[in-house]
Amino acid sequence: MLTFLVQMRVDKQKHIIEQFGENANRKFIVLGGMHGNEINGVEAIHNIIPSLKKKFDTSKGQIYFLKGNVPALERGERFLDQDLNRLWLDENLAQNHQSIADYLSLNILHELIVKDICQDRFDNCFFLDLHTFSARSGVFAIPACNQKSLALARSFGVPFIEKLSEMLPGTALSYFGRKGMTSVVFEGGTHQTPQATENLTAGIWHSLAYAGLVDAALPEVSQSRKLLQQISQGLPHHLELIYRHKLNQSQNFKMEPGYYNFKPIQKNESLAVQNQHVVESPDAGFMLMPLYQKKGSDGFFIVKEK
Ligand SMILES: [Zn+2]
Structure with a gap:
């Protein structure tokens, strides 16, 4: 002890x-x-x-x-x-x-x-x-x-x-x-x-x-x-999460290049490829934390101005 x-x-x-x-x-x-x-x-x-x-x-x-x-x-x-x-x-x-x-x-x-x-x-x-x-x-x-x-x-x-x-x-x-x-x-x-x-x-x-x-x-x-x-100039101040793209370990996920935090995105925009399928944005908003590294449990998030 x-x-x-x-x-x-x-x-x-x-x-x-x-x-x-x-x-x-x-x-x-x-x-x-x-x-x-x-x-x-x-x-x-x-x-x-x-x-x-x-x-x-x-x-x-x-x-x-x-x-x-x-x-x-x-x-x-x-x-x-x-x-x-x-x-x-x-x-x-x-x-x-x-x-x-x-x-x-x-x-x-x-x-x-x-x-x-x-x-x-x-x-x-x-x-x-x-x-x-x-x-x-x-x-x-x-x-x-x-x-x-x-x-x-x-x-x-x-x-x-x-x-x-x-x-x-x-x-x-x-x-x-x-x-x-x-x-x-x-x-x-x-x-x-x-x-x-x-x-x-x-x-x-x-x-x-x-x-x-x-x-x-x-x-x-x-x-x-x-x-x-x-x-923070030109960026929205108060936002809320509207979507989380959760990953599990078996998924082969590759974000399309060029995304960054608060980049505006359109509904149905092609954001990534996952197990040979295109991942489209379910809604319009701003991109958050697109995954450009191997380890991570989330592919990206979408946020909207409040
Ligand atoms: Zn961290």
Whole structure:
């Protein structure tokens, strides 16, 4: 038992990049690398730490910078066996699948966030989950299904998408949202591009100021807000999901080239080829997260302006 507990502590430490602050009245968790190929989130966190070390007022609250799927990050792969960001379900947490790497990461992160950081109290906790995507361009935010999360997602100024979290069972976003946390995914740009790191860095500064953890007058915050505004020019702001093209592993799916987030699409437009059949758009709207990588459980999504 003791060895297990010691091991658990060692394992948890691997997920903690840095922590700041003393006042437990407000807690802000920023997580990078839930998907192991999405290193930009971890880079953005490392961008912020030096300034925070100089400027953070520890009485404002606590900030935790965490890494998501550590073994997958080491390999630069989205996940090892199972997508960690589809495993956040009570039935998975109740069983102890210790032998499967991604389930092990789930259990460690769950215990770290729920027990150690939040101490089973969620109303004063924020969760910002940093991601990138395989398409080119189109930064956006996804709120969990509660009003506080919606308000934070709206505040970035980038497009934000309702009804997406409900369509993706097993995300950390929905799991913590259901517990009453202010929970938002920030999708910062194309995998492994410097621009994605810059956008994610801006997203973190904005949301820390939004939550009152850093002073909104800091130059880092105002520059970040300017950047988020610039990259969203001409894009719709408030959207909702109308279609998810779900894949299973046996399907041979190939997206047509040239799609990117928020590209307008017409009804019946040919979007992809799947098992030698053309996939047509069931409705008009905007393209979201077209899949241009091997691993992924969704081919694309369609969103509409609200
Ligand atoms: Zn991701």
